[in-house]
Amino acid sequence: MKPNLYICHTAYQVLVDLLRAGRAEGGPHTMVLSAAVADAEALAVRLDKTGVVQTVLVDETRWPGTVTGPLAALRARRAFEKLCGWKLDRGRYENVYIHNDWSVLGRYLQDCHAGYILCEDTFGSTLGPDQHLVTDQRAAPDFAQKQNSGKGYLYWGDSPWCKLVESEDASRCTLFGPEKLVTDSKGALLQSLTDAEKAMVRTVFLTQPLPEQAEGATLLLPRSFVADGLMTQEHQDAMFRAVAARYAVGPLFIKTHPRDTTDYQALFPDAVILERTMPSEVLNFCLPFTFRRAVTVQSFVLRGFTAAEEKILLTLEEAQALISQ
Structure with a gap:
């Protein structure tokens, strides 16, 4: 053959x-x-x-x-x-x-x-x-x-x-x-x-090793509202900090959209930052664990997502309201 x-x-x-x-x-x-x-x-x-x-x-x-x-x-x-x-x-x-x-x-x-x-x-x-x-x-x-x-x-x-x-x-x-x-x-x-x-x-799509303890983790799936002209980088950073503070339980993982150039490692020093170019199917089918929560803001990314026990979709208004809380 x-x-x-x-x-x-x-x-x-x-x-x-x-x-x-x-x-x-x-x-x-x-x-x-x-x-x-x-x-x-x-x-x-x-x-x-x-x-x-x-x-x-x-x-x-x-x-x-x-x-x-x-x-x-x-x-x-x-x-x-x-x-x-x-x-x-x-x-x-x-x-x-x-x-x-x-x-x-x-x-x-x-x-x-x-x-x-x-x-x-x-x-x-x-x-x-x-x-x-x-x-x-x-x-x-x-x-x-x-x-x-x-x-x-x-x-x-x-x-x-x-x-x-x-x-x-x-x-x-x-x-x-x-x-x-x-x-x-x-x-x-x-x-x-x-x-x-x-x-x-x-080994192909993850460029850093996964943490040994990842059970009960939260996956944050941000997108770039800055690239869409809807807010400044400073405001977006504050919004996602507030979202993580409100909804993150356990270790925090972040997988963002390929167009989002935000430095999430600087924003969340203790988080595991997944490759932005990695296909979402890796999260759904190829990780050795599932997430306790998956959280996103005004995005369709969770529509077909199956690797989390709980899926939280916030509107942009709901996410921004968390900044002052």
């Missing part, structure tokens, strides 16, 4: 594909990290240490745009390889997986006629009620011509060079015919992790 190739653009995709690679025959597998993956170089070092994948860094930002005219696919392929420093050897791999085929790397796969498998980017995305990107693409006057000829770019699984589309539940997906769909439940994957798999994930 040959190794697989996994192409990732987000930390969530890295998490899912690392776990899938660990269960697939033919390893170590190859994982391409786009420049869109946060802190890609450091992440690649930790991924390589698992022995499950060998990483390749590809800077898509070096690619200037689309090539048109005679032999466009061939010319685009060669230009990509020269500028981005990576060349696909399709014969080396059993399967090629990508989550975002509308990306530069997705275009490259189509130029290579790679026969790739499109993976869901989030849980159940192929089952969502709003699929206007797909329906709008199919309504374009040149859609049939592109599909039949294989020339030009089509995304979201519509390219003839996409051989399969994964769905959380293929029996409920109406976007494609059954011959192009396969069920691959990422939810079931994460629910079935072994202790060894959870430990491997922690």
Whole structure:
């Protein structure tokens, strides 16, 4: 069995594909990290240490745009390889997986006629009620011509060079015919992790060791109201101090939004600061404990969160009122 190739653009995709690679025959597998993956170089070092994948860094930002005219696919392929420093050897791999085929790397796969498998980017995305990107693409006057000829770019699984589309539940997906769909439940994957798999994930996404005593801990999930132009940094700091003082029980963990540049280690010197680029699924499925409380302010982050006994969602007004208490 040959190794697989996994192409990732987000930390969530890295998490899912690392776990899938660990269960697939033919390893170590190859994982391409786009420049869109946060802190890609450091992440690649930790991924390589698992022995499950060998990483390749590809800077898509070096690619200037689309090539048109005679032999466009061939010319685009060669230009990509020269500028981005990576060349696909399709014969080396059993399967090629990508989550975002509308990306530069997705275009490259189509130029290579790679026969790739499109993976869901989030849980159940192929089952969502709003699929206007797909329906709008199919309504374009040149859609049939592109599909039949294989020339030009089509995304979201519509390219003839996409051989399969994964769905959380293929029996409920109406976007494609059954011959192009396969069920691959990422939810079931994460629910079935072994202790060894959870430990491997922690070595990749946690850059500091967890405290020995973490039972009964509180997880604070702040977001940046400063970046949204709603308050000053000083006011936001005071608000989250007040929220923690009111609701934190046991050891305090903080996992913030990737856009939030607040120095939470300075704000809470005794807290465990989790990587802001870590996917929330690590908290839900890969820690050796659950939290007593998870607290956030005016955010949807707790919607699918399952790793806390109690979830507290404060409005911005409620959080700010704590400052004066």
